[in-house]
Amino acid sequence: MKAYVFPGQGAQFTGMGKDLYETSEVAKELFEKANQILGFRITDIMFEGTAEQLKETKVTQPAVFLHSVISAMTLENFKPEMVAGHSLGEFSALVANGTLTFEDALKLVSQRALAMQKACEITPSTMAAVLGLEDKVVEDICASIDGIVVAANYNCPGQLVISGETTAVEKACEALKEAGAKRALLLPVGGAFHSPMMEPAREELAAAIEATTFSTPTCPVYQNVTANAVSDAESIKKNLILQLTAPVRWTQSIQQMIADGASSFTEVGPGKVLVGLIKKIDKDAETHSA
Template sequence: MKAYVFPGQGAQFTGMGKDLYENSEIAREMFEKANEILGFRITDIMFEGTAEELKETKVTQPAVFLHSVILAKTLDNFTPEMVAGHSLGEFSALVANGTLAFEDALKLVSQRALAMQKACEIKPSTMAAVLGLEDAIVEQVCNEIDGVVVAANYNCPGQLVISGETTAVEKACEALKEAGAKRALILPVGGAFHSPMMEPAREELAAAIEATTFNQPICPVYQNVTAAAVNDPNEIKKNLILQLTAPVKWTQSVQQMIADGASLFTEVGPGKVLVGLIKKINKEAETHSA
């Protein structure tokens, strides 16, 4: 079975999508529509902007989403039998399987980015990558730290990202190194994504998601929150709302997709981060970058 996967924030690069714009009429139309919806020329920043300009959350999230969705639209024989996206990438996956219309998804992604930005400004918070420890040990150490710090991204075996209040994350990093982590390093992110610190953003986004039409998908989406195949539009909606404060179960999602018959994973979007993670989750998996 053909599985298509879509990257999240962090995959962006200067010049992303420029070749699509120049070589495809469909891509050009979609990019111009996006400029109109967002109210600024995101294409200028994507094609010519600095890394610093691209890193702004209100730019990054729509930029990665646009690159993924427009690339998928221009692929030959794009017939997904299962889809999944890492964090923000779940919105791209939901356009790919027909759950969300392109315009609706872009509006939600833009609102998500702004809501997350606001939530980040309420209290100092951050994320850290923990390498070389079992998930259960990382979870246990986080539970023992005073303050908010939780497992946020289960990326692949031996790579887990934690998220929470800055001081709690810093304390957890020290404790995790003592527990045998090869590395525990603070990431250059705007705040504590996929943690309780995102509750104000979740509430804000919930209203926007509730007001959006979710269609019957053409194939299941393996959602971050459940790591299971979901076909029901109401369940997809509910999981998408929970996603901001819940962990991204990427390892578990990929394992479940393989168990359900995924034979080829194609990453659609900027970079090759997910292809790398999938190979670490299962080295036998066949992967491809669109």
């Protein structure tokens, strides 16, 4: 079975999508439609902007989404049999399998970015990458720290991202290094994504998601929250709301997709981060970058 996967925030690069815009009439129309929906010319920032401008959350999330979805829509014989997306990438996956329309998903992604930005401004918070420890060790150390710090992204075996209040994350990093982590490194992010710190954003996004039409998908999506195949529109909606404050179970999702018969994984969107992670999860997996 052919699986398609879609990247999240962090995969952006300057000039992204320009080649699509210039070589495909379909892509050009979709990009222009996106400019209208967002109320500013995101294409100008994507094609000509600086890395600094692209890093703004209100730009990054729609930019990565647009690159992924428009790339998918311009592929020949694009017929996914299973899909998954890393964090923000889950919205791209839901367009790819027909659960959400391009327009509705873009509006939700834009609202999500703004809601997350607001939540980040309430309390100083951050994330850190932890390399070389078992998941259970990281979870136990986080649980022992005063303040909010949790496992946020299970990226691949031995690579986990933690998230929470800045002081708690810093304390956890020290404890993790003492426990033998190869690295415990603060990440240059705007705040504590996929942690309880995102509760204000979750509430705001929940209202927007509830007001959006979700259709029955053409193939299952392996959602970050459950790491299982989901084909029911109501369940997809519920999991998408939970996603902001819950961890991204990427390792578990890929393992489950392989167990369910994934024969190849194609990453669609900017970068090749997910292909790299999939190879670390299962070195025998067949991977491609679209």
